Amino acid sequence: MEIGATIAGRYLLHALLGEGGSAKVYRARDDLLGREVAVKVLHPHLPEGDRARFLREVRTLARLTHPGVVPVLDLGEVTDASGLPRSFFTMPLLTGGPLTALGPLEDAPRPLAHFLTAAAFASRALGYIHAQGIIHRDLTPGNILLDAARMPRIMDFGLVALSEHSRHLTRSGVTLGTPAYMAPEQARGVGVGPRSDLYALGAVLYRVACGSPPFVGDSDQSVLFQHVYEPPPDPRDLNPAVPDAVARVLLALLAKRPEDRPESGEAAAHLWALARRDVWARHARGQYRGGRTRTGEHPDGPARPEHLREAWSVPLPGEVTWPAAVVGEGDLLAVGTRGGQLVLLHTSGRPYATYAARDEVTAPATFQEGHVLYGAWDGTLRRVRLDGQELWQHQARAEFTGAPTLWGGRVLAASRDGHLHALDARRGELAWAYRAGGPLAASPVLWAGAALLCDENGWLHALDARSGSPLWKVEVGTVHATPALLPTAPGEATLIVPTWPGEVHALGLSAASGRAQLATPEPTLWTYDLEDEIWAAPALTPGLALVAGWGGTVRALRLADGEDVWSHTLQGRVTASPVVSAGLVFLASEAGELTALDVQTGEVRWQQREREGVQATPLAAGGTLYVAFMNGTLRAYREKPEP
Template sequence: MDSDSGMGGTLLAERYEVGELLGEGGSAQVYRALDRQLDRSVAIKIVHPHLPPSDRERFSREIRTLARLSHPGIVTVYDLGEQAGRIYFTMPLLSGGPITALGPLEDDPLQLGRFLTAATFVARALHHVHAAGLIHRDLTPGNILLDGTGDDGGGMPRIMDFGLVALTEYSRHLTRSGVTLGTPQYMAPEQARGVGVSHSSDLYALGAVLYRVACGSPPFVGDSDQSVLYQHVYDAPPDPRELNPAIPDGLAQVLLGLLSKKPQGRPVSGEALAQQFEQARRDAWESGSRSQYRGGRGRSGEQPGGPLSPERLKPVWSAALPGEITWPSAVTGQDGLLAVGTRRGHLMLVSSSGAVQHSLTAGDEVTAPAAFQGRSVLYGAMDGVLRRSTLDGRVMWSHKTRAEITGAPTRWGHLVLATSRDGHLHAVNAQSGELEWAYRAAGPIAASPVIWGGAALIADEEGWVHAADAQSGAQLWRVQLQTVHATPALARLGRGQAALLIPTWPGEVHALHLQMQGGHAQPNPQEPLLWTYDLEDEIWAAPAVSGETVILAGWGGRVRAVTLRGGDDLWNRQLTGRITASPVISGQYVYVATEAGELHVLSLSTGQNVWRIHEPVGVQATPLVSGGGLYVAFMDGTLKAYLPIDERNA
């Protein structure tokens, strides 16, 4: 081996064909290689020539450490060898890139779910490291790689690069010697000060890594390493929601807890951290997909927690509410509480057992979908007033606009966004209700806003699709298509790519290709439209999307499934009644209600009817699928619950 040149083209141990250089550190290089014996690609880490004995020992310690650990979240050692005085070992070739590929977080429940799944997984892997009596000491995005098994190029994370790992006793020796090792952007305060490291120091580093993934930047930046280290020791980290309002409250609290200056303020173990992430995931699903109209700010129409056996659905209870419930209303829910507005000027809060809890009054019809916000609810009315009230009916604030509120109120950071009939998108302060900005569209707006990539996306009845900066209200761009009444839906295509599915009233659905550019969503200049699909029917129902399948429903009663990336037909089904309520996807099923009183559950993959019931009154409000049940608001003001009941126990 030539110590003065790269290793590409070298054959090690008559077995490994060394290929391209993947990375290089102070003690070693990492190459792609082909294992001739097993005919598979591997990564091979080769120590630099002429390293002093201390560095060679550290490299050897990394190999021995990895060999001791057996966990799916930790990179394993395949083989160990030495040639021409240079130690090497082989390990899996991880193709998903660093963990930063999972972020920054956008307004997409599925992306958030992947992030929290990965965060939980790596927390448990770190717990395994600590249970073995080890401390990593240098967790960075480059040391937590994805295995490439995921849909978007990334997969599950694996911890690697144990070159600085130390046994507990050795770690104490280094601390007494005043040695500070690690990467400044991810270093715990006690490690930066050289006063001792512990398992908690690794948890802090993991918090800094995940903060960067979620926000797009680390908690502290500076002109020098010393500046960054000073901030770790003395400065409070910025609230991650200030950098990225798409981060849910529960996740923000976990990240800030990990970055506590004092070790005792952090989770007690990796397992405890994993449980916090699991709780944050449950909270995020609840607040994002059920408490907001159509599955959160992306309006995907996908709701988790549907019945496992929808063919066993039976009507369980009904509640008579004051006034009709008509388009574009919807049933929303949170923590066992349902919300639906009526045309008699009430927002009704009903328990999941059917008992009316509270009637929140308004000055006019409440047809816009309501949104829960913690222990409060946001709702607008035809009198143009947007309200935030506690769940027992106390009005926290009200904001008066000049026309009826038509779209679902939407929380974005410290703002609440809502559309009005006179063509405005209003942004008011979530705490005070004071107007912070208003964006003027080209015509009346019936659809709810969609938020992605820092942009508020709205479609008006003059046929324009607008993008406004969600923080300032400044116009980013607009394109003209056709009249839109129904709310668009957003589908994520991959990192920094999305499709905005725009249903137009004349019957065409356009898939507008968006990409992140300059910190905001922009139409893809090379391919602004992925496809256009003509339903040949009026559209009042919003699309629903799950994975690679898009569900479209025309007013005439035909439901179609098409592919996300090409708009190609998958299946179609003709129902009897007109469709005004938007379809909902949960698991492998599509839930559809019609104005003729039909309730259908269709297979997402085939369109086959799994369950059907015909009620005497029609439906125009979007149903809610939640907590294993189906909740439907009928036009006459009746709210009904359908739950899976075993007939033998009925």
């Protein structure tokens, strides 16, 4: 079984992928069909019982035909160099790595989408397996692998086959399975069922989301004890980027009693679907740049802009100017005015509520689970329930200039006097305050446990988001607009910093130390001189950075090296930030131009000219584009095919 050998006259062994107690797994080429496969070969000199278990695993896999289960392609026997017979079987080669490659979870649309899709898919695969009368009994990150499309495939059914021939899950006093992911009833050796696998899947997904399994200890016995007797830590305590809806499903899967868990894989998949709806409806629309929408990408805007038509237009009690933005939650929209009001409307255009302030409300508001947070120029930040009850106020010495940013049960809000305030989201109590070297005009960006903050004196500050302790800072130039951040690989991200004089810096970040750090040896990936002032936040989509100059030219720059991909020039000045959704970038100018471009080519897909100008960032949500005009008009554009 040497590398380079061909077995069964067909499979050329390229590399050893892994080895267990009973078998080795090789990467190989199937010369007959011209494809890459994985070959699992049994060790020689194994007891007959282990050989029988190996063959039972193959037969178990062969019974399962589901896209979420690794199938058997071939089964055979080969004689090795010593003349001993070796059983083997082949499987598709999965190149995406273990399921943990999707984590730790980052609070951004694409990582969340990948995680939620994979979680629901794996749950459905388990539902199928259980419907065949099979219980896996040993789900771990190592046997839920990702294919080339980053979809999970369940494999390694060794304990399934063993359990079909044994009533007991203990042998010589040792529980079979992997302690870190074992259900309480399995740890106690009192019998398992489908919901035991759901618990194990919950523990695996917990590790994906948080970077750590729910229980760790100095010994297997310590971990098993915690599974049986200790409540799992709230995932949001380990990783504050985990959305509330995701945390609720994880904790439901990890319920101590089987009857308190989802009743089936399909039921678990339904919970993940509800979590997806909650994440997009409540959070992805509910906060301006800095939090989940720090890339400027909205998940469900209009997909066919050529059919966009005005659906309704509503006057607001005051002008809407920079740095305002339209935000939403569910079927509600919110936008602040210079008249000192935060106005809430239904997505139908019907008025919902108006909340007053003592001064201009131009910083974007933020929704959070039936509440809205908004700041005013008098330095007051308020949290109000949607029924109008004010829960708390926080008074700063200067106006709030950025959107309140949610992170780990806290609200991070920047004020003009250079302070970043971290408040308890429920009670409004000050947890910590950090003073930068100059005035703040932008929201903080959160990634890998760090708050990244730019001041107008030219510095980018990185703070520990839990404590407010400074981590590092670097000089970048005066910044008025919120930077944009895109995770590019596990533990890596690119931060795009737009400076007011027009230089755009791309900085590489690393989370290898557990907190965001500048990548070494050279953190600046590239710098591009727009030769224009920048007031709008950039937007990012995989491979591209979209940057708008005040003069009206919008450029798509290659994220890897800053090279021009395309540019488009509007007639009016641009202060509203570009918004990306459904493969489009939506733009608005102070001259009243509304434009949708193909994000990859810059091709114009839709144009509309209005009398009023726009400085506030639009919202693309629910197949609709919502635009707040400077004269105080909120207008909705929806897809309406021509009759």
